[in-house]
Amino acid sequence: MTVPDESERLVAWGAELRAVHARLRAALTVVREADGSDAVATRDLLLVCHGFCVALTQHHQGEDRQLFPAIAAAHPELRDTLMRLQQDHSMIGALIASLDAVAGSDEHGSISRHLDGIAAIMESHFRYEERSLISVLDALALDAEPREVLGSL
Template identity: 30%
Template structure:
């Protein structure tokens, strides 16, 4: 079992302690010519997700500082190009719950079954990744809901219309947006790195691209 994290901070999120993460065992199937590039492609997509996660964090900070209103922040996040990569793990854009659900469905019916068929030794890792999908989806849902509430209150002309309270300090709504942005970053960064570490050999055994 893996007890440390190379990136992010999963901790015990969702009742799934990081210490309980299964570690990949050696796979018996040899790498294929096509599959050899799968891990590299996955890391490249994850790097794109990491960059967009950084932008989400910046947008949340801008809302809290009054430099960006909640509606603009939500529109920015929903426009992010990662919605074009809905099959990737941890996708988190465009009407969060709906898109993540679609993404997870595609993931669960495409890449994971392919890896399970080619490298059944990785079954425990795949099950863990699927469970982490659900935890991340919950954070995405709460994050989007918090932005929606800020948009609604802004439209109603609340005191924090600019993203700040009257005293110039972030109010509870903006603090919640920042908190959830950090929670999302902690979980997603850990999740992506875990996937990269444990599926590397399994992805190489696939006879087609991911």
């Protein structure tokens, strides 16, 4: 087994973030396709949606718990950026909680509206995060398991 040199390991954080975001975007697409299908029962849609929401929540919790503190320690000038990203995490968490609250209503339209809100904030958040942090991540020394830091999706 070949052990990557330090620069290869460090660059992996930026690539890993992009890959996780791509997988979350793809998972949202699956949820949206299920939402638009007449063949998918509401309870099945909720099951698919729940999996996506759990993955997105775990991703944000890992960033808040491990990634952002490491970035803040190495780059104090990014504290405002990290605070804005954490506010996005809270907003998305509130939207997910709202979705959970209407989940039992069997209203496809209500689920769609909630997914629209989550999708809009998530995409804006991902783009801002990637623009603001990829170069920092490419040089970040963080000795941690990527799945613990960025989620398991």
